[in-house]
Amino acid sequence: MRIEFFVPGDAKTSGSKRAFLNKSTGKLIVAPANSKQKDWQAALGYFADIAARNYGLITEPCILACVFYRLRPKNHFRTNGQVKPQFENAKPASKPDGLKLCRAVEDAMSKIVYADDSLVCDHRISKRYCENGQRPGVSITVETYDNQKLKGTDNGKEEKPERAGSTNLFGTGRADGST
Numbered sequence: 001m002r003i004e005f006f007v008p009g010d011a012k013t014s015g016s017k018r019a020f021l022n023k024s025t026g027k028l029i030v031a032p033a034n035s036k037q038k039d040w041q042a043a044l045g046y047f048a049d050i051a052a053r054n055y056g057l058i059t060e061p062c063i064l065a066c067v068f069y070r071l072r073p074k075n076h077f078r079t080n081g082q083v084k085p086q087f088e089n090a091k092p093a094s095k096p097d098g099l100k101l102c103r104a105v106e107d108a109m110s111k112i113v114y115a116d117d118s119l120v121c122d123h124r125i126s127k128r129y130c131e132n133g134q135r136p137g138v139s140i141t142v143e144t145y146d147n148q149k150l151k152g153t154d155n156g157k158e159e160k161p162e163r164a165g166s167t168n169l170f171g172t173g174r175a176d177g178s179t
Contacts, residue, residue, distance in 0.1 A: 001058060001144045003113060005051035008137040011068050012040035013096045014104035037104060044108035048140070051113075058114035058144060065124035065141040066102050068092075072129045091127060098125040105140060113142050 014037055019030045076087040102125045110117040130136055 001055055002147050003051050003055060003142045004140065005047050006137055006139050007044050007047045008135045009040065009043055010136055011070075011096070011101050011138050012037050012104055013100035014041070014107055041104055041108040044105055044138075045112055048109045048112045051140075057111075058119060058142065060119065060144055060146075061121040062114060062119055063122040063124070063141075063143045063145070064102070064106060064120045065143075066098075066105050067126045067128060067139040068098065068101050069128055069130045069134060069136050069138070071136050076129070090129065092129055093127075098127050101125070101127075101138070105138060109140075109142070 019028055021027070022029050070092045072083070072087070072090075076083055076090065078084055102123060106117045106120055114120070
């Protein structure tokens with residue numbers, strides 16, 4: 001099974017928390033650090049529901065690929081609107097980090113696309129700048145291993161190095177460093 005869809009908007013993170021003391025009760029309260037997280041996750045859930053409507057809930061291990069598209073900073077552009085040559089291949093190597101962005105996607109799709117987010121066994125996370133006329137948002141692909149077509153994934157098979165001639169941190173062929 002393969003489900004693909006795009007969610008427009010400024011992607012928000014999930015996972016960071018802030019804690020504060022309730023002065024009247026004396027109890028510690030833990031809340032999401034991002035106040036706009038719930039709105040973003042609601043949008044993710046809405047578009048995920050539409051995309052997954054004709055499929056059953058995924059109940060087997062799957063792959064999640066997310067490509068987050070961010071608006072370029074104004075200093076990337078010339079006055080005529082063209083991207084400056086030195087920024088043509090730039091990547092958004094700044095906050096928010098991709099893992100926390102993907103965590104919001106993964107959490108929002110639980111019980112909508114897959115039965116639980118623990119079923120996601122492989123992740124592909126990318127951050128890119130929007131190209132001409134492209135809207136910010138996230139392109140999402142969820143795919144089960146029986147239909148695995150995502151480039152760069154290994155279909156659940158781990159490559160194991162050869163024992164003979166392999167090296168480790170100690171520069172020897174054995175994990176304990178002995179020869």
